[in-house]
Amino acid sequence: MPGRHLTSGSARIVCIVAGMLLCCAPIKQLPWMKQDDTYQCGSQLIEMLQPPMSLAKQFFLAHSPIILVVLIVALLTVIGEPAKEILCFNHKAIINGQWHRVITGHLVHLSSTHALFNMIAAVIGWLLLKNVLTITQWFLTLLINAIIISLFLLLSNVAWYVGFSALIHALIPIAVGNDRKLSQPIKLLVIGGLAIKVIYEQVYGATLTTSQLIGGAVLVQSHLFGLISGIATLLFLKRESLRAVVNRIL
Template sequence: MNLYLLLLLISFVCLGLQYEPLAHFTVWTLPAIEHGQWWRILTGNFVHTNFAHLEMNLAALWLIGFIFKPSAKRLAVLLISISFIVGTLLLFTSLTWYVGLSGTLHGLFVSLALKEALEGRKSSWLLFFGVIAKVAWEQTFGAPEETVRLIGAQVAIQAHLIGLCGGCLISMVLWWYQNHREIK
């Protein structure tokens, strides 16, 4: 599949999940997950609080696609893997409700930047450390009030941190596996 067709498909899925009754059955909510609705671990990442939130995250997703130009397969695997990591590890936070792709986007961005940096593209280290600095800032000072007003909810900075850590871990494991396999 073509990268841009995949981005379009993801965009349409996110758009479709904005509407009821789909939104009601896909939001990440702790009580629903505890009662066996496990799909919400994944689907909650693709629902958004409002259209401004959706537009902001889809713009970031497309920008990541344009900057890094990953294969469609790599993007799909990273998107699903990081979304699963974010949705699962949020179970160990104080959150009871979560929506949005931003945690996954932080993981996707850092994973692709780290991949490029480890492959020798020095400028990608700036992107890698830049997103780490952004998340560290949020963890220390919180999210900007403008963003809170725009999306109509508190920014789940826990998801940004989890996504960042998950993206780093995936990228390092893949890099190690690729280099270890080549040595044999």
């Protein structure tokens, strides 16, 4: 009876099983082999037989926070007023139990221009500073700071707010402060420059040109709340380093 040929899928399974057995089998160690060589050979065989991850999947996993933010903002901007009405930060609605707005209010915008400006700033910041935190840390940082900023807005009795700019003002000090490639003077310069910009806005307000471009008034208090939230988060993340500095001083 003629032998049956293994399909490519069956052959792959057989090879993987062989690799697993090679990892686990108590093969006698040869004179020139190190103790873990047998196990490493089996592990390498399994890795070689696994299908390679596609470039698109690798790209998405590496940049998932900013990709998801941009896609969600783009979708909500296309939907327009209905999305804004349901998702914007609305003080009265939040007090009445619509707590989702403390997060979603940061994802809807006044206009497509407003959304475009914020997403350009977010993408540039991501490309420059994406490696300072893990993907999980980025998602947690976005979520926590969105909530903190919205709590500030609630306490300030702000009636209505939309936009990602407050979160950008929070993420800049967090990312810059955690970037090990930047020297302390550069970090202080960037965060200090951002603080000066925010203080200027509190005194003189946003420029008329900016308001005209985005289609409405800029809520400069949100930038201040974002900066405070970001610096507070940075200090929390750096608490061990700060404690060491204080101990040296004292």
